[in-house]
Every structure is written in structure tokens, then in C-alpha cells.
Amino acid sequence: MTGVLVIEDDDRIRLALLLALEDEGYQVRGAGTAEEGLRMQRREPADNVLVDLMLPGLDGFECIRRLRRDDDVPIVVVSARDDTHDIVAALEAGADDYLVKPVAIKELSARLRALRRRARAAPDPVPVLTFGSLEISPDAGEVRRAGRPVPVTRTEFRLLCELAEHAGRVLSRQQLLQRVWGYDTGDERLVDVHVGRLRQKIEDDPGNPRHLVTLRGLGYKLTR
Amino acid sequence: MTGVLVIEDDDRIRLALLLALEDEGYQVRGAGTAEEGLRMQRREPADNVLVDLMLPGLDGFECIRRLRRDDDVPIVVVSARDDTHDIVAALEAGADDYLVKPVAIKELSARLRALRRRARAAPDPVPVLTFGSLEISPDAGEVRRAGRPVPVTRTEFRLLCELAEHAGRVLSRQQLLQRVWGYDTGDERLVDVHVGRLRQKIEDDPGNPRHLVTLRGLGYKLTR
DNA sequence: CGGTTGTATGACAGTTTCGTGACAAAACCG
DNA sequence: CGGTTTTGTCACGAAACTGTCATACAACCG
Numbered sequence: 231m232t233g234v235l236v237i238e239d240d241d242r243i244r245l246a247l248l249l250a251l252e253d254e255g256y257q258v259r260g261a262g263t264a265e266e267g268l269r270m271q272r273r274e275p276a277d278n279v280l281v282d283l284m285l286p287g288l289d290g291f292e293c294i295r296r297l298r299r300d301d302d303v304p305i306v307v308v309s310a311r312d313d314t315h316d317i318v319a320a321l322e323a324g325a326d327d328y329l330v331k332p333v334a335i336k337e338l339s340a341r342l343r344a345l346r347r348r349a350r351a352a353p354d355p356v357p358v359l360t361f362g363s364l365e366i367s368p369d370a371g372e373v374r375r376a377g378r379p380v381p382v383t384r385t386e387f388r389l390l391c392e393l394a395e396h397a398g399r400v401l402s403r404q405q406l407l408q409r410v411w412g413y414d415t416g417d418e419r420l421v422d423v424h425v426g427r428l429r430q431k432i433e434d435d436p437g438n439p440r441h442l443v444t445l446r447g448l449g450y451k452l453t454r
Numbered sequence: 455m456t457g458v459l460v461i462e463d464d465d466r467i468r469l470a471l472l473l474a475l476e477d478e479g480y481q482v483r484g485a486g487t488a489e490e491g492l493r494m495q496r497r498e499p500a501d502n503v504l505v506d507l508m509l510p511g512l513d514g515f516e517c518i519r520r521l522r523r524d525d526d527v528p529i530v531v532v533s534a535r536d537d538t539h540d541i542v543a544a545l546e547a548g549a550d551d552y553l554v555k556p557v558a559i560k561e562l563s564a565r566l567r568a569l570r571r572r573a574r575a576a577p578d579p580v581p582v583l584t585f586g587s588l589e590i591s592p593d594a595g596e597v598r599r600a601g602r603p604v605p606v607t608r609t610e611f612r613l614l615c616e617l618a619e620h621a622g623r624v625l626s627r628q629q630l631l632q633r634v635w636g637y638d639t640g641d642e643r644l645v646d647v648h649v650g651r652l653r654q655k656i657e658d659d660p661g662n663p664r665h666l667v668t669l670r671g672l673g674y675k676l677t678r
Numbered sequence: 679c680g681g682t683t684g685t686a687t688g689a690c691a692g693t694t695t696c697g698t699g700a701c702a703a704a705a706c707c708g
Numbered sequence: 709c710g711g712t713t714t715t716g717t718c719a720c721g722a723a724a725c726t727g728t729c730a731t732a733c734a735a736c737c738g
Contacts (some may be wrong), residue, residue, distance in 0.1 A: 354622075356623060371624035385725080422686065425686090646695095647698080650696095650697060650698065668696070668697090
């Protein structure tokens with residue numbers, strides 16, 4: 231399992247990063263101050279560290295230097311400041327990369343991956359979307375229910391991913407036909423059939439679906 | 455002396471980069487096309503390569519892949535496009551960093567420095583990838599099953615490594631053709647055949663593969 | 679309540695996708 | 709050069725998947 235430590239004092243940003251990284255398949259942990267982060271990294275080293283520059287107490291630069299002192303872990307700075315001087319200083323202090331907020335999680339993930347390739351560190355985690363006991367991993371082409379793999383067909387899988395990507399939002403049959411099948415027009419019953427088949431596989435009680443819900447007259451949605 | 459190769463088709467930008475890097479103390483050389491750049495790098499390897507994404511003929515992504523194929527040189531993309539999708543694709547292709555034009559030369563220089571520090575710090579620790587009782591050492595060119603060496607052909611080995619590097623992720627036949635064979639197009643049955651042959655060698659029960667599994671309609675993946 | 683509209687589902691036939699053995703071309707190797 | 713291994717192509721059978729349809733069921737509405 232690949233671990234990431236996020237050192238960031240803003241609770242909301244830290245939480246958002248942690249949740250997003252978790253979806254990307256990382257095992258995450260967070261720290262609100264440099265001191266706490268250093269302590270955590272010393273006790274139980276993560277495979278990657280994300281650091282904010284503006285931290286209370288010990289600042290980001292110093293934090294990077296100290297991390298670097300006793301570890302070769304890849305360090306990525308995530309800062310609001312988009313200033314060449316800061317970037318150079320951070321890299322000079324020992325950081326490996328520098329991203330400016332707001333960061334696109336996919337980019338962050340890709341950069342972490344590139345960095346790990348260089349550092350020959352941990353393996354790639356596989357992103358997982360979770361809906362209660364239902365787990366969907368688009369990259370692994372896998373669906374699990376209560377931990378057990380569920381065999382789904384390609385069409386079902388695409389449909390499920392489409393719904394999962396827009397979790398909680400209704401998608402009309404037309405939209406689904408368009409996005410999953412690429413049809414601009416077609417029989418909407420087709421969607422019903424596949425939704426039905428999917429329910430047989432992923433719902434505990436297919437007659438009373440908890441995740442893959444029908445919204446009469448509107449379409450379907452996937453809920454947690 | 456540290457050498458940098460700049461592959462960029464716009465003469466003015468290439469020249470500007472070369473001059474600026476020269477001021478930074480690098481020994482520089484430039485190429486106007488991917489083909490020329492690849493040739494130069496093969497003949498006389500630089501310590502860093504800068505690549506533009508929009509090149510005439512062979513595009514930047516392909517250029518990166520080919521550079522990566524026979525070299526571990528740090529690659530930095532310098533592109534006008536500031537798009538998450540491009541960034542992810544470039545990093546995925548094997549780039550180490552991605553900068554958006556116009557670049558601050560001080561930042562570029564700092565990033566190159568950080569990258570070289572990394573590249574130098576990781577002298578191959580001969581990693582072994584393990585999948586249950588299956589062991590693959592990409593560097594040693596060896597495959598073992600329950601400790602016993604398994605003779606695999608070059609093609610099979612590359613296919614296996616490609617799958618192993620992305621353990622747990624589905625790779626489509628197209629992707630495999632592209633990455634293992636370098637084909638941009640071709641008969642997808644070819645992949646099937648080699649997967650079949652590989653299974654005969656590495657699976658306990660080739661009829662019921664445990665590691666090299668098929669995901670109908672999606673492709674293949676290697677699991678633990 | 680009865681009519682109307684929208685949704686679920688089982689069956690089925692046509693199509694797609696896979697795995698495999700056979701074989702020839704190509705590469706390799708003394 | 710002759711033998712051996714590896715590689716790519718092909719064709720075919722088996723298995724899995726897909727979309728359509730008909731019917732049954734449920735929800736809504738006045």
C-alpha cells in the first residue's frame with residue numbers, strides 16, 4: 231500500500247486533499263503543523279509527502295529541509311503562492327516538485343507517480359470509488375461488493391462508472407445512451423435493461439435498490 | 455559540464471531557451487524536430503532533455519516514449535498548453551516534469567537541478583516485482599515461478615513487464631500493442647496469442663489464470 | 679377507481695469477443 | 709548453411725454479451 235502524508239494547516243484544504251487522494255487509492259494521513267508532520271514521518275514514514283509552504287510555527291521551507299535531513303522521501307509542495315522565487319527556494323530546500331493551488335487531483339496523482347518512478351519507491355495505487363459496501367475501480371476494471379469481486383460486462387461497467395463519476399446526480403436515459411453507448415438517439419428501454427442486470431449483480435435486494443436508484447420520469451442515479 | 459538538449463520547433467523559443475540555459479552554465483544543444491532530437495540524444499546523450507509537445511512530424515508524446523525506451527534521462531516538457539489532460543498524458547508517457555510557457559528560467563533551472571539530484575540518487579536497487587509465487591526482475595531479465603526460473607522469450611518478457619509495471623490496472627490490447635510492440639495499429643489477436651503462451655508458462659492452471667487475467671471487452675491485467 | 683404512463687424483467691437470437699492449434703515467415707545460432 | 713526457436717497470421721469453435729421485444733408490474737393522476 232502506498233502512503234501519503236499531507237502537511238497543511240488549513241483544515242478544509244487538508245481534508246479535501248486527503249479525501250481526493252484516498253479516492254486515488256492512496257493510504258493517507260494528515261498533519262496540521264510542520265512539527266506534527268515531522269513527528270509522523272519519523273514514526274511511520276509515508277512514501278510521499280505533500281507540504282504547504284505557509285505553516286504556523288516552523289515554516290514550509292524549514293519543514294522540507296528537516297524532512298530531507300533524515301529521509302529521501304519524494305516531497306511535493308502545494309502552495310497558493312505562484313512566485314518564481316518561492317518555487318526556486320522550495321526546490322533548493324529539497325522539494326521535488328511544486329504545484330500551485332488549486333491543484334487538479336489527477337495532475338497531482340500523475341506527478342506523484344512520476345516521482346515514485348524516479349525514486350523507485352512504492353507501487354502505483356489503484357483508484358477506488360466507494361459507495362457503501364460497493365467499490366468501483368475504473369482503472370482496475372473491477373467492481374466489488376462487500377469485498378468480493380462482482381463480474382460485470384463491459385457495458386455494465388461503463389454504465390456504472392458513468393453513474394459513479396456523477397455520484398448523487400440524476401442522469402437521464404438520453405444522457406446515458408449518449409455517454410455510455412455513444413448513441414445520439416435510440417431506444418431508452420435499453421438503459422432500463424442494463425440497469426436491471428446491473429442491479430441483479432450489485433444490489434443486496436435488486437427489487438429494492440439502495441445504490442442504483444430510479445427517479446421516475448428523470449432517470450437513474452447512484453447514491454452512497 | 456552538464457548538457458541539456460532542447461527539442462522545440464519554434465526557432466525563436468528554442469534559441470531563447472538555449473541562450474538562457476547557457477547563461478545558467480549548461481552546455482546546450484538544440485533540435486527542431488523529434489527525429490533530430492532522438493538522433494542527437496542517441497549519438498551523444500545529454501543529462502537533461504527539454505521537449506515541446508507540439509512538434510511537426512513525430513509529436514511530443516511519441517518523442518517522450520521513444521526517449522524513454524532506450525534511456526533514463528530526465529525529461530522536462532515545456533509546452534504552451536496548460537491542460538490537465540495533456541499534463542497527465544505527458545507524465546504518463548514518461549516525462550518527469552511539465553512546465554507551461556512562458557517559463558521562468560530560474561525555475562526551469564531549479565527544477566532541472568532537483569531532477570538531477572533524484573536521478574543520481576537512485577542507482578538501480580534491482581527491484582523485483584512479486585505476484586504471489588511469481589517473481590519478475592525487469593533489470594535482471596528474469597522470471598521465476600515458485601523460485602524456479604521460467605524461460606520466457608523477449609516479447610513475452612516485455613509484455614509481462616508492461617503488465618507488471620501497471621499491476622492491478624487493465625491494459626487494453628491497443629495499449630499493449632503500442633507499448634510492447636510499438637505498433638500504432640495492428641491485429642489485436644496478436645496480444646491474445648502471446649498472453650496465451652505466457653499463461654502456459656507462468657500460471658499453475660493456464661485454463662484458470664490467477665495472475666494474468668482477461669477482462670472481457672477491456673483487456674488484460676496482472677494481479678497479485 | 680380506471681386509465682395512462684413509465685419501469686422491470688425474462689427470453690431469445692444475432693453478434694462480438696476470446697482462446698487455441700496449426701502453420702509459415704523470420705530471426706537466431708552455431 | 710541447416711537446424712532450432714521465436715514471432716505473427718489465420719481460421720474456427722466456444723463462450724459471453726448485446727439489443728429487441730413482449731409482457732408484467734408499479735406509480736401517477738384526475
